[in-house]
Amino acid sequence: MAIDFTLSPEQRELQRHARKVAGEVLGGVRETMAGLHTPEERFAATRPVYRELVRAGLLRKQIPPAFGGTMTTLLDLALVAEELWAVDADVPLSLFSTGLGLMPLLMFGSPEQQQRLLPPFVTDDGEPLAALAFSEPGGSANFQSAHPGTGIGTVARRDGDTWVISGEKQFIPHASGWDGQGADLFTVAARTDLDAPPQESLAVFLVRRPERGLTVLNSMETIGHRGALVSRVRFDEVRVPAADLLGRPGDGIGILEAAFSATAGLVGAFSVGIMRSAFESVLDFARTERRGGTVPVIEHQNVGTLLADMKARLEACRYLTWKACDYFDTTSGRGTELSLATKVFASETAVQVVYDGMRAVGAEAYTTARPLAGLLQDVLAYPLFDGGNVGVRRPQLQRLFAQDGYDPLAAAEERAPGE
Numbered sequence: 001m002a003i004d005f006t007l008s009p010e011q012r013e014l015q016r017h018a019r020k021v022a023g024e025v026l027g028g029v030r031e032t033m034a035g036l037h038t039p040e041e042r043f044a045a046t047r048p049v050y051r052e053l054v055r056a057g058l059l060r061k062q063i064p065p066a067f068g069g070t071m072t073t074l075l076d077l078a079l080v081a082e083e084l085w086a087v088d089a090d091v092p093l094s095l096f097s098t099g100l101g102l103m104p105l106l107m108f109g110s111p112e113q114q115q116r117l118l119p120p121f122v123t124d125d126g127e128p129l130a131a132l133a134f135s136e137p138g139g140s141a142n143f144q145s146a147h148p149g150t151g152i153g154t155v156a157r158r159d160g161d162t163w164v165i166s167g168e169k170q171f172i173p174h175a176s177g178w179d180g181q182g183a184d185l186f187t188v189a190a191r192t193d194l195d196a197p198p199q200e201s202l203a204v205f206l207v208r209r210p211e212r213g214l215t216v217l218n219s220m221e222t223i224g225h226r227g228a229l230v231s232r233v234r235f236d237e238v239r240v241p242a243a244d245l246l247g248r249p250g251d252g253i254g255i256l257e258a259a260f261s262a263t264a265g266l267v268g269a270f271s272v273g274i275m276r277s278a279f280e281s282v283l284d285f286a287r288t289e290r291r292g293g294t295v296p297v298i299e300h301q302n303v304g305t306l307l308a309d310m311k312a313r314l315e316a317c318r319y320l321t322w323k324a325c326d327y328f329d330t331t332s333g334r335g336t337e338l339s340l341a342t343k344v345f346a347s348e349t350a351v352q353v354v355y356d357g358m359r360a361v362g363a364e365a366y367t368t369a370r371p372l373a374g375l376l377q378d379v380l381a382y383p384l385f386d387g388g389n390v391g392v393r394r395p396q397l398q399r400l401f402a403q404d405g406y407d408p409l410a411a412a413e414e415r416a417p418g419e
C-alpha cells in the first residue's frame with residue numbers, strides 16, 4: 001500500500017469545524033486588545049473569546065472520551081491547533097495551557113482523582129482554567145539535577161493528612177484566574193524533601209484554587225501572546241489534601257516529561273499555524289502590490305524564491321508534526337523522539353519563515369499595518385517555551401541517543417523504543 005497522508009472523513013470534519021470556529025471567533029482578537037495597556041486588561045478582554053472556544057467543544061477536545069471529553073488522538077488535536085493558530089495565537093494558547101495543566105491528571109491521575117477533579121473541565125460552558133505550575137524564577141532546565149541546592153525549589157511538607165506547599169513559580173498561565181482569585185486547578189511541581197534528589201522527591205500536586213496562600217506577585221510583560229497572561233506567583237503554605245498527590249514522591253520527573261512530550265508535537269502545529277498566516281499575508285502582498293514598479297512584486301524572482309522557501313518549509317513542518325503526533329499516538333506516548341525533533345525543528349523554522357516573509361515585504365513588515373511583526377513576536381516564544389530548545393529539548397534528544405539499545409530507525413518505522 002502506498003503511504004497515505006489523507007485525513008479520514010472525521011479528521012477532515014474536525015479540521016473544517018476548527019477552521020470555521022477560528023474564522024468566526026478569533027479574527028477580531030487583536031482589535032479587542034488594541035489600546036489595552038496591562039496584561040491583565042488584555043487577558044480579561046479575551047474572556048468572551050475563550051468562552052466561545054469552550055462552547056465550540058475545543059476544551060472537551062483535549063480530554064479523552066473515558067472522562068467525558070472528545071479527544072481521540074494527539075494528531076486530531078494538532079489539526080485543531082493548526083487551524084486556531086493560523087488565525088490567532090493568544091486565546092488558543094490560554095486554551096491549550098489549560099490542556100497542559102490537565103495533562104498530568106489525565107495521564108497519571110487515579111480514577112478517584114479524575115472523577116473528582118475533571119468534571120468542571122468536561123464542559124461546553126463557562127471559562128474554566130487549569131495551569132501547569134512547573135517553571136521557577138531560578139530556572140527549570142535543570143529540574144532533574146540531583147546536586148544539593150539545585151533543581152525545583154518549591155517544597156511540599158507533609159502535615160497529617162495534608163501537604164503544605166511553599167515556593168515561587170513563574171510563567172504560570174492565567175494563575176490569577178479571571179477574577180484575581182486563582183485558576184480553577186493548578187498542577188504544581190514540588191519537592192517533598194529538598195535534601196533528597198528529585199528522583200526520590202519530585203512530585204506533582206493537584207491544587208484546586210486555594211482559599212489562602214496564593215499570591216500573584218506580578219504578571220509578566222511578554223513581547224508576544226499579549227492576550228495570554230503568564231504570571232509569577234507564590235504558594236505560601238498552601239494546603240492540599242494528601243489524596244491530591246499524583247502518584248508518589250519521585251514520580252514527578254516521569255509525569256512532567258510525559259506531559260511535555262505530548263505538548264512537544266503540538267508546538268509543531270502552533271508553528272505551522274503561524275507560518276501559514278505569514279505565508280498567506282506575504283502571498284497577498286506579493287500578488288497585489290507593485291510598490292511603484294511595473295509588475296506585481298511576485299513577478300520578481302527574489303520574492304518568488306522567498307515565498308517558495310517559506311511554503312516548502314511550512315509543508316515539511318506540517319507533515320513532520322503529523323508523523324510525530326501519529327507516532328506518539330501509535331506507541332501510546334512511548335515514542336517521543338519525533339515529538340522532540342518537531343518541537344525543535346518546527347519552532348526554529350517558523351521563526352525563520354516569518355522573518356523571511358518580513359524580508360519579502362520590506363519596511364512595512366516592521367509596522368503594525370501588516371501582521372508579520374506581531375507574528376514574529378508570537379513565534380519567538382516557541383523555541384524558548386515548553387522546555388527551551390537549547391536548555392531542555394536538545395538535551396532530551398541527546399539523552400535518548402545515548403541510551404543503550406537506542407535504535408535510530410525505530411521512529412521512522414513506527415516501532416516504540418525497545419520493540
Ligand SMILES: Cc1cc2nc3c(=O)[nH]c(=O)nc-3n(C[C@H](O)[C@H](O)[C@H](O)COP(=O)(O)OP(=O)(O)OC[C@H]3O[C@@H](n4cnc5c(N)ncnc54)[C@H](O)[C@@H]3O)c2cc1C
Nearest residue numbers: 132133134135139140141142171384385386387388390391
Ligand atoms: C508564553 C510562555 C508560556 C509558558 N507556559 C508555561 C507553563 O504553562 N507552565 C510552566 O511551568 N512554564 C511555562 N513557561 C516557561 C517555559 O516552559 C520555559 O521553557 C521553562 O521555564 C524553562 O525555562 P528555560 O528554558 O528558559 O530554562 P532555564 O532553566 O531558565 O535556562 C535558561 C538557559 O540556560 C541554559 N541552560 C541552563 N541549564 C542548561 C543545561 N543543563 N544544559 C544546557 N543549557 C542550559 C540554556 O541556554 C537555557 O535556555 C512558559 C513560558 C512562556 C514564554
